[in-house]
Amino acid sequence: MADTQSKELKVREKQEVASPAEQTAPGLVFTPAVDIFETEKEITLLADMPGVKADDLTIDLRDNTLTLAADIAPVEGAGEEDILVEYETGRYYRQFTLGELINQENIDAKLNDGVLRLSLPKVEKATPKKITVKTV
């Protein structure tokens, strides 16, 4: 892990969403970069969403489809003129299909420094059971 922490970060362009269903509001839509990992008990999702406030974030889980959607408020004040624009800002949107049954009651979401941490606990039934092979 030490190696990955000390390497130099490279520029990565924000990924624009190709077609997030029908667009009803003007503006750009980006896919947030995510880490998803699972342990025996839960699935955890981390998403980079700079500029998003907790109130502007919508997390929806239905029929095994998890949807992340977030609006961002413009940060530029009135009267500011662009000199250099290297990145664009816009809404975030991304969908995932979950293969596991999720205990909807205990989903936990935290947003810190522009990073969302979403914990999706698996339903008891889905935790893997070890099967012992009997020798006759």
Next chain:
Amino acid sequence: MGRVASDETAPSQRVSAGVFPLINLTEDKDNYYVRAELPGVKGDGLDIQVTGNNLAISGKRKIAAEEEGARYHRREREAGTFSRMIGLPGEIDTDKVEANLENGVLTIVVSKAEIAKPKQIIVS
């Protein structure tokens, strides 16, 4: 070092220096505003320095190790160090620089030097 100059014909044309983090620079009458998206970076992990009319931003983005036995489906987020220098197009007041990190967005407000501020001349 590349000097950042405003282009009259295409003010918001996207030209990237290719150095992390990407920066948006705006100005109004009194200040320059330097913004960068740094999700997951804390204020104490950032080092900002001003010399002349150059601004140096460096720091580290950490991603905490998760518990053992975690199996990854996606790993798109990256950790590492960064260091960037930007030249501001006009004279600045190095004593009046404020930096603020909110929801993963860094905003640095740099005051323009008195001589660089536009003065309105009234025709009598």
